[in-house]
Amino acid sequence: MTSTPAPRQSAAERLRAEHGPALALGNDCDLPDDLVIEIDPGAHLSLGNRVSIRRGSTIQVHRGATVAIGDDVAIGEHTFISAMTGIRIGAGAALSNMVDLHDHNHRARTTEYVPTGQLVPWASGFEAAPIVIEAGAIVSNKVTVTAGVRIGANALVGANAVVSHSIAPDTIAAGVPATGRRAFDGVPVPREDPRTLTVGFFGTSIMEHLEAVNAQMTTQADLPEVGSKVTVEGWSQRGWVHRLALSLRVAWPHVAFDVRNHGEGGATSRDVAKIVEADRATTGTDYDLVFVGCGINDVWRRFQGRMSEAVDLEEYTRHLTGMIGQLSGYARRIVVVSETPFGPIEDPATVTAMNAELARYNAAAAQAAAAHGALFLDVWGPFTTAARHLSGDLATLWSDGVHLTELGDTVLLQQTERLLAEHRIVEKLVDYPLLERDAALTTYGPMFAPYRPAGA
Template sequence: MTRTTPPDQSTTARLRAEHGSALTLGEDCDLPDDLVVEISPGGQLTLGDRVSVRRGSTIQVHPGATVAIGDDVAIGEHTFISAMVGISIGAGAALSNMVDLHDHNHRPRTVSNAPDGELVPWASGFEGAPIVIEPGAILSNKTTVTAGVRVGANALVGANAVVSRSIAPDTVAAGVPALPRRTFDGVPAPREDPRTLTVGFFGTSIMEHLEAVNAQMTAQADLPEIGSKVTVEGWSQRGWVHRLALSLRATWPHIGFDIKNHGEGGATSRDIVGIVEGDRATNGTDYDLVFLGVGINDVWRRFQNRTSEAVELDEYTRHLTGMLDQLSGYARRIVVVSETPFGPIEDPETVTAMNAELARYNAAAAQAAAAHGALFLDVWGPFTTAARLGGHPAGLWSDGVHLTELGDTVLLQQAERLLAEHRIVEKLQDYPLLERHAALTAYGPMFARYRTGGV
């Protein structure tokens, strides 16, 4: 970029003259004479008050992208910041010398990405996702932060680290890739645009788990007298889904969890197909994580002699495959949950026959999950073990189908184990990489307030 301003002008005056409304500079910034700022058409760079940048640094904003640097941020020597989507650096954060922030990568040179086979570096295009450095975070010398990563408030990243996964607030991380080493009690820091994960549940009453509600029953300071009567005022969803939601919020308090429980009592796979389609058509929700469990009513209806409502295995498989096809288009991670076995609901021989049939449906669910790259949570074994060793087999079920608190706990523990084993929540904290232009559209609202005119 050619400079047209006199060489004796201050750096701030030079930058304002070069970039006009594409650049917003706060008060009392300390910027070196050799600071390189490149802002392409449609790009926006915002610096807050008292931002300090040392010599040899470059800030590069590609078309349509945004770089937002908060108040009292310190940036060391020879640091390189390059945005094709958006990079935000929160107030009071520090980037030491030779830190590199790139919110984009070259896409692989596949036939679809480079159909003409042109031998130039940019022929395959780019993919990108935001980088968010929260307030008070410190990146030590030669730290590299890759696209889609969020570094939490007050986090301290050791020298030479490569941050390719998000780091929680109040955490010391180091290494290649950077991994948490320890946590500490951090000072209060503002939380701007906290990460929110949307988690959906599609299934039967085992997911829905309705309980009667009266406000007085949950007010510890105003519980009703023993022997008195209360009126059912409504219904609330509880069970293992509710408890898993609480567990997620307790384990990752810095993340927001938007829980959408679409479980429906009595639903067969025919019904749940409609629920999945209706949710997408009505709400258009993109999910970070989906739990899908269905099949118990498909089998049970036959043994209840409600044959018109029963769903044969072939039809069940078609329904499940269709739901997985659809959900795979807008859910980042899918977990197919096996159905829990039937408990003492009929005579032992009938229950054995019911479970033998239900096992066939679970096997089909496992195959469908594998074919779609989904995880399969097999809770059958833990339930049968708990029933066999617990001394009171009926203790897992309230009526042979629906779960007691003990049954909910068994299912909850298996769900938590799966999430921990595959580090699902940790990985979902990262922003998904998208084709460059799609990323600008998808993530644009995150940076709207930093742009001239709020667009």
């Protein structure tokens, strides 16, 4: 009598039995017998439908972390995926052979992180940030993707690249580090939760720049007749901040920008400091990028004889230093913007004296920025140069000697865009910031909640 051998257990059946609810496995997946999956307590791995993984690959999901792999994803041979916070691979994406995804790094062995001097590799702990590979992206052979990186939809990363900064959608990237070489017209794919950067502005009316609004004034098909009257329906913020927000959205259409303009007309540094404090107390907003600029009203009030409102240089420096220090706790990048000079608001001798005093405040702002690791955007020189050459009428850049015309706003806009490009600020901010491992789990947990069982 011969016995019938038991049917061989498939890789999917083995993994379901081994990991239980910690693994969500879709239908019709093609998985090799030697696939290694390690899921620590509190971690979760989900594989969508029709996922294909080749031999020799490993997926590690450390405690509390999440790995979410979408439908129709293909993963090549000997690929290694390791998560301490979260890794997401969108539908239809592909990882070729020997790709390495690690969303974490060892922290440096400093005395702060290893106070006892313990000589083991993990003594300093880890820092982590998510990796997101969007739908339709292709990652070629032997590519390394580091923590905090987002690879856009349809992007193609060439072989042997090291992706240490995010790659835009519909882009071919290559090199060490990988950079975009050219863009192409990508096919439509699902776009999930685009990266959002929160940008704040704290300053005076030069940032606030209110304009009267009537919808008919801006509706090209229904403009009012010349000489007719319209009713002011409200106020809207325009100026260089508004134009910069538009410029960012056009230059980075795959990124969402949450722009918050806290500029206030007539504000001194004393007032702006209160606005910064109130914003933090009431909204608790964490900013990716903040612009701070004040001082012109501190000086102007003294020349107007409004001494109770004037702010001397010592107090101004104290307020600005305090703001930069406070913002440093919850803003990833800070730019201190110098004030623009006074135009023909008084007689020439008085304006010269006002500008000489305001220049001292700008110098103090530059020193405060440097002391706190903030960038300083000096618009004084470009502004005065433009005023001198654009026209013999110095009022070209000012509407009233203080507030700016569209030309004046354009000077600020161009200088700001130049600074952002020179320091590659937006490129770096698109990356998810590295955080201590447990802090990363808390901060980035909501990104991965939809891919975990309810309540997990």
